[in-house]
Amino acid sequence: MKANWNTLHRLWMLLAQAVTVGAGLLIAWHAFGPASPPPARNDVVTIHEAAGSTSLASTILGRRDTGYRSAARKASASVVNIYTRSASSRRSRRGQDSLSLGSGVIVAAQGYILTNNHVVDGATEIAVMLPSGKVADAQLLGRDPDTDLAVLKVDATDLPPITFAEPGSVQVGDIVLAVGDPFGVGQTVTQGIVSATGRNRLGINTFENFIQTDAAINPGNSGGALVDIDGNLVGINAAIFSESGGSQGIGFAIPVSLAREVMDQIIAHGRVERGWIGVVARDAKHGAEDAAGAVVEKVQRGGPGERAGLRVGDTVTAMNGKGIADATALINETAMLAPGSRVEFKVTRHGVPMAVAVELGRRPMPAERRR
The missing domain is CATH 2.40.10.120 (Thrombin, subunit H)
Structure with missing residues (x-):
């Protein structure tokens, strides 16, 4: 069966x-x-x-x-x-x-x-x-x-x-x-x-x-x-x-x-240091079968993404020239970099492509993120 x-x-x-x-x-x-x-x-x-x-x-x-x-x-x-x-x-x-x-x-x-x-x-x-x-x-x-x-x-x-x-x-x-x-x-x-x-x-x-x-x-x-x-x-x-x-x-x-x-x-x-962008995202392909990228659903107040100008609804398609396939890839790719790294994201906003430069923060521990 x-x-x-x-x-x-x-x-x-x-x-x-x-x-x-x-x-x-x-x-x-x-x-x-x-x-x-x-x-x-x-x-x-x-x-x-x-x-x-x-x-x-x-x-x-x-x-x-x-x-x-x-x-x-x-x-x-x-x-x-x-x-x-x-x-x-x-x-x-x-x-x-x-x-x-x-x-x-x-x-x-x-x-x-x-x-x-x-x-x-x-x-x-x-x-x-x-x-x-x-x-x-x-x-x-x-x-x-x-x-x-x-x-x-x-x-x-x-x-x-x-x-x-x-x-x-x-x-x-x-x-x-x-x-x-x-x-x-x-x-x-x-x-x-x-x-x-x-x-x-x-x-x-x-x-x-x-x-x-x-x-x-x-x-x-x-x-x-x-x-x-x-x-x-x-x-x-x-x-x-x-x-x-x-x-x-x-x-x-x-x-x-x-x-x-x-x-x-x-x-x-004594701990693991990871880069962090400070957004919650979903897969772009949830809205279209052939779409790639990560759609920003939430931007943490005061976080690296907000300071750089990322907005809810932005679709992140690449990071430092490397394609971002989905939300998991966005999290994993930023986490591989050290806090303080400067990253350029390729973003589509209302159908218009643009570049957004972000200085990554330190990824908080899970307990810290719940506060």
């Missing part, structure tokens, strides 16, 4: 996020005390990157007898459990503290851990269970709600960092493994394939470029690793489509290219 959009629309988008576990599941969280000052960021961060790929023949021969044991072992050593407590946490019926559980990936031996923003959002206390079994306090270095990524720092050294795959190396049909701690049962590895790449307009994040996979991703897997058959990181597990709350073969991961870009900025600056 062919599924139509109405059928798919009835599926609710579930972030594969925190599952609630009793404090009794934690063998030790003795370090879960008052937050200490954020750690200094003057250490040198070393990121491991994959070397050139091996031949297909040697890859097949190497896995004929061992399956994906080596990849699973390699990746699992760099995936951690993340426990959070927030001000809204309630005590369980047995009087134990209710804690939230997610996953994270060690990205540098100096104690840097990459995870999802929604895993740690609102947390007043964060602890990480390391591969050794040790539980350590974690500090939130920074987060980026627009991509649902966050970076933590634990006071530990010589941790086993994941190896980053080459950006764009994963293709549709490739076998991948998802590593995390679903439902708090313990670290788990599931296998699937890459079903699609470049998924967007899902309404999950502001900036979307998801890898879609049928590897089982369940609540508690959020922030865990999606790796290739060599155990190299290709994505950060983030969300699933589900009617029941469990995996139904449609999972999404943030690609390593985007994750690396956000992670580097957070480690260096």
Whole structure:
């Protein structure tokens, strides 16, 4: 039976996020005390990157007898459990503290851990269970709600960092493994394939470029690793489509290219700096099948767009000579530039083409934009 959009629309988008576990599941969280000052960021961060790929023949021969044991072992050593407590946490019926559980990936031996923003959002206390079994306090270095990524720092050294795959190396049909701690049962590895790449307009994040996979991703897997058959990181597990709350073969991961870009900025600056035009726009093709561009529907008062003279009804068709296909392209292209950049937009107003020069502002965090 062919599924139509109405059928798919009835599926609710579930972030594969925190599952609630009793404090009794934690063998030790003795370090879960008052937050200490954020750690200094003057250490040198070393990121491991994959070397050139091996031949297909040697890859097949190497896995004929061992399956994906080596990849699973390699990746699992760099995936951690993340426990959070927030001000809204309630005590369980047995009087134990209710804690939230997610996953994270060690990205540098100096104690840097990459995870999802929604895993740690609102947390007043964060602890990480390391591969050794040790539980350590974690500090939130920074987060980026627009991509649902966050970076933590634990006071530990010589941790086993994941190896980053080459950006764009994963293709549709490739076998991948998802590593995390679903439902708090313990670290788990599931296998699937890459079903699609470049998924967007899902309404999950502001900036979307998801890898879609049928590897089982369940609540508690959020922030865990999606790796290739060599155990190299290709994505950060983030969300699933589900009617029941469990995996139904449609999972999404943030690609390593985007994750690396956000992670580097957070480690260096504590936040992600993006250019911002200060308008709300819709696709021009909503009004005409062959139209391209983004139609301005709202101009934020005092924002960069208003100061430059952009008006409601303007159709933005190009930026610095590069065509703007739709509203998503307008947001993405401006976000790739640094705040303070001067940009020339090609605009059509009442059928008349014109150029509007805008000095981009700093894109506010989502909470700031709601004020």
